[in-house]
Amino acid sequence: MLLGAHGFLxxxxxxxxxxxRMSVHAIGARDIDLAAAGAADALQAQLKEGDSIVFxxxxxxDKGKGIDTLMTNLRMAEQVCAALxxxxxxxxxxxxxxxxxxxxxxxxxxxxxxDSPSLYGTMHALRERMxxxxxxSGTPLAILRPTLIFGPGDTHNSYGANRFMRAAVTxxxxxxxxxxxxxxxxxxxxxxxxxxQAVVERRSAGVLNVVTGQSISFGDLARKVAAIxxxxxxxxxxxxxxxxxxxxxxxxxxxxxxxDFQFTPRDEALARAWRGYAQPA
Amino acid sequence: MNPRVGFxxxxxxxxxxxxxxxxxxxxxxxxDPDPAAVAAISRGDLPVVEPGLPxxxxxxxxxxxxxDAADLRACDVVYLSLDVATDDAGQSDLEPFRRLxxxxxxxxxxxxxxxxLSQVPPGFTRELARARMTAxxxxxxxxxxxxxxxxxxxxxxxxxxxxxxxxxxxxxRPLPPAYAHLLELFGCPVLRMRYESxxxxxxxxxxxxxxxxxxxxxxxxxxxxVGADWDEIAPALRLDARIGPKAYLGPGLGFGGGNLxxxxxxxxxxxxxxxxxxxxIDAWRINSTYRRDWALRLLRSDxxxxxxxxxxxxxxxxxxxxxxxxxxxxxxxxxxAMGERSISAYDPAxxxxxxxxxxxxxxxxxxxxxxxxxxxxxxxxxxxxRDIALxxxxxxxxxxxxxxxxxxxxxxxAAAVGFAHxxxxxxxxx
Numbered sequence: 001m002l003l004g005a006h007g008f009l010x011x012x013x014x015x016x017x018x019x020x021r022m023s024v025h026a027i028g029a030r031d032i033d034l035a036a037a038g039a040a041d042a043l044q045a046q047l048k049e050g051d052s053i054v055f056x057x058x059x060x061x062d063k064g065k066g067i068d069t070l071m072t073n074l075r076m077a078e079q080v081c082a083a084l085x086x087x088x089x090x091x092x093x094x095x096x097x098x099x100x101x102x103x104x105x106x107x108x109x110x111x112x113x114x115d116s117p118s119l120y121g122t123m124h125a126l127r128e129r130m131x132x133x134x135x136x137s138g139t140p141l142a143i144l145r146p147t148l149i150f151g152p153g154d155t156h157n158s159y160g161a162n163r164f165m166r167a168a169v170t171x172x173x174x175x176x177x178x179x180x181x182x183x184x185x186x187x188x189x190x191x192x193x194x195x196x197q198a199v200v201e202r203r204s205a206g207v208l209n210v211v212t213g214q215s216i217s218f219g220d221l222a223r224k225v226a227a228i229x230x231x232x233x234x235x236x237x238x239x240x241x242x243x244x245x246x247x248x249x250x251x252x253x254x255x256x257x258x259x260d261f262q263f264t265p266r267d268e269a270l271a272r273a274w275r276g277y278a279q280p281a
Numbered sequence: 282m283n284p285r286v287g288f289x290x291x292x293x294x295x296x297x298x299x300x301x302x303x304x305x306x307x308x309x310x311x312x313d314p315d316p317a318a319v320a321a322i323s324r325g326d327l328p329v330v331e332p333g334l335p336x337x338x339x340x341x342x343x344x345x346x347x348x349d350a351a352d353l354r355a356c357d358v359v360y361l362s363l364d365v366a367t368d369d370a371g372q373s374d375l376e377p378f379r380r381l382x383x384x385x386x387x388x389x390x391x392x393x394x395x396x397x398l399s400q401v402p403p404g405f406t407r408e409l410a411r412a413r414m415t416a417x418x419x420x421x422x423x424x425x426x427x428x429x430x431x432x433x434x435x436x437x438x439x440x441x442x443x444x445x446x447x448x449x450x451x452x453x454r455p456l457p458p459a460y461a462h463l464l465e466l467f468g469c470p471v472l473r474m475r476y477e478s479x480x481x482x483x484x485x486x487x488x489x490x491x492x493x494x495x496x497x498x499x500x501x502x503x504x505x506x507v508g509a510d511w512d513e514i515a516p517a518l519r520l521d522a523r524i525g526p527k528a529y530l531g532p533g534l535g536f537g538g539g540n541l542x543x544x545x546x547x548x549x550x551x552x553x554x555x556x557x558x559x560x561x562i563d564a565w566r567i568n569s570t571y572r573r574d575w576a577l578r579l580l581r582s583d584x585x586x587x588x589x590x591x592x593x594x595x596x597x598x599x600x601x602x603x604x605x606x607x608x609x610x611x612x613x614x615x616x617x618a619m620g621e622r623s624i625s626a627y628d629p630a631x632x633x634x635x636x637x638x639x640x641x642x643x644x645x646x647x648x649x650x651x652x653x654x655x656x657x658x659x660x661x662x663x664x665x666x667r668d669i670a671l672x673x674x675x676x677x678x679x680x681x682x683x684x685x686x687x688x689x690x691x692x693x694x695a696a697a698v699g700f701a702h703x704x705x706x707x708x709x710x711x
Contacts, residue, residue, distance in 0.1 A: 109571075111567060213578060213581065213582065214582055250571065250578075251578070251581070252571070252574045252577060252578060255574075255577055255578070255581055255618055256574075256577075256617070256618045259618050259619055259620030259621075260620035260621055262581075262585055262586070262589055263586075265586045
């Protein structure tokens with residue numbers, strides 16, 4: 001059961017799980033408005049005891065950053081938790097975000113506090129706790145905190161590989177804040193889906209950051225995209241005053257949890273993503 | 282005339298200590314309640330790997346081994362010397378030691394001096410004195426002596442101690458003559474202190490070692506990223522009188538074994554009860570685990586992306602050289618995270634944990650382990666590895682990558698035969 005049918009990840013995950021011969025039912029906002037009163041009843045009616053549930057639905061910052069968005073997201077989680085409390089699922093996967101960590105934290109692993117002051121990070125942290133409180137120790141709960149995900153089909157257009165590729169296609173020019181010095185980790189969407197599929201198949205439990213462990217500056221990333229695209233300029237522009245914040249991850253927990261999982265090498269992942277942007281299906 | 286000395290508990294600590302004292306011509310009775318263990322030791326089948334120990338146990342002045350506690354009755358000084366085991370969380374299990382005391386206490390002569398040599402937490406010896414002396418008063422006193430055993434160097438340390446730290450009920454009173462005589466045999470300072478100070482002194486030593494090791498490891502990682510070499514920096518630090526020539530400045534894969542972890546856990550627990558800020562312990566533990574996985578991250582970032590199905594040769598399973606112990610071993614932790622890939626491993630002393638036997642092949646020698654391997658990992662710094670010809674290693678292997686955290690192999694020679702060589706505290710040499 002996928003809660004979220006049409007998002008960047010949901011559609012791909014649905015296809016991947018179906019290809020793996022799983023029976024998949026996806027519920028989108030058009031099927032059930034999870035934020036509405038009574039959504040729990042509607043959801044309960046569709047759930048069966050022992051189901052695996054992947055909770056992907058959330059209003060992302062590109063659609064709203066205020067308290068109203070926060071409260072809507074929490075209402076969605078409230079309804080989902082109410083349904084889960086009535087129907088004992090076999091496994092639950094909550095797709096959180098690395099936004100739960102403070103922006104100022106330069107080195108992150110799963111032991112770090114999920115205490116971001118941002119409303120979006122707070123929302124995911126609260127939803128994680130709501131899921132934990134609802135499921136207790138009786139149902140395995142996996143909480144995945146992906147960092148920046150890139151690949152064709154992204155709808156958020158946040159600063160990073162996706163925006164750079166769009167800009168390369170449309171403008172032949174990639175703009176950076178400053179010189180793009182900030183270092184970040186970036187995960188290819190196909191890798192995210194493969195990992196998510198493994199989590200579902202193994203009914204994994206626990207908190208895991210979905211990160212490669214290898215950060216790169218936005219500037220270097222932009223230049224890689226430009227090199228793949230060809231004939232694309234990369235230009236810096238003045239940034240707001242303030243410190244340059246980097247973010248590095250320790251991916252050891254992922255390596256230990258999934259010894260046979262290997263990320264697509266970055267250059268290859270960028271090339272594959274670029275093909276999706278340059279020649280959309 | 283030398284006093285007669287008994288040791289009760291013949292695990293690592295007791296066996297090494299008894300053999301070292303006997304080698305000085307002191308008549309020693311070495312007792313363990315397990316007859317099978319005593320029989321094995323008597324025929325030279327020792328439960329631990331420790332350089333120099335087989336020779337001491339085989340020497341004419343070796344202890345008399347016995348499984349009969351009554352043999353301790355004639356001893357002037359009896360050491361309670363059973364190693365206190367720890368679980369994976371570093372918590373001590375004192376129950377076997379308490380049971381040993383139950384066996385030994387009624388057998389020891391009333392005038393004999395009892396010495397707790399085992400790794401006990403602060404407060405243990407005072408409580409033991411209070412409980413036992415009240416129930417059965419005896420003129421012979423109870424002391425606590427701090428052990429500073431180092432795996433792999435235990436005999437050397439027992440024969441040439443830097444100092445003795447002796448915990449006393451009343452440090453102002455002189456030590457019993459027989460006990461004082463034994464300590465003087467080794468010609469090192471004897472520091473008397475109250476029980477609790479002695480128990481905490483041992484832990485304090487380990488805390489400073491952990492502190493040095495953690496600082497070294499953190500800075501070594503910085504070196505790896507900025508092109509510095511920790512091996513060039515460490516000698517400069519050793520010449521600083523505030524740091525010292527023997528400071529723990531060698532980068533490593535965290536702190537393995539169980540003793541350091543036990544002491545961290547002991548202080549953490551005691552401080553939690555009393556409200557002391559011990560968050561630095563959390564940082565040390567996190568850093569230790571992080572550095573333990575150095576080779577895993579390196580394989581992921583520098584090898585598996587190029588060769589997804591890379592086969593591995595692993596030299597060393599023990600948590601350090603000169604021991605068969607794999608407790609908290611970085612090598613074993615690495616193997617646990619390797620999934621379904623071809624791995625051949627060799628260790629001169631340690632055995633592969635049972636859970637890994639289906640996935641890892643044990644080789645009969647180091648070169649056999651290297652056959653067709655893409656990567657060689659030198660996970661335990663056994664000195665014998667240093668002497669293996671790298672051209673023969675290259676001939677056996679398919680790949681040209683050596684991950685050698687402790688720098689056992691010569692980086693220049695490795696590069697000369699075409700290897701990329703990685704070690705802690707330095708950028709890779711290609």
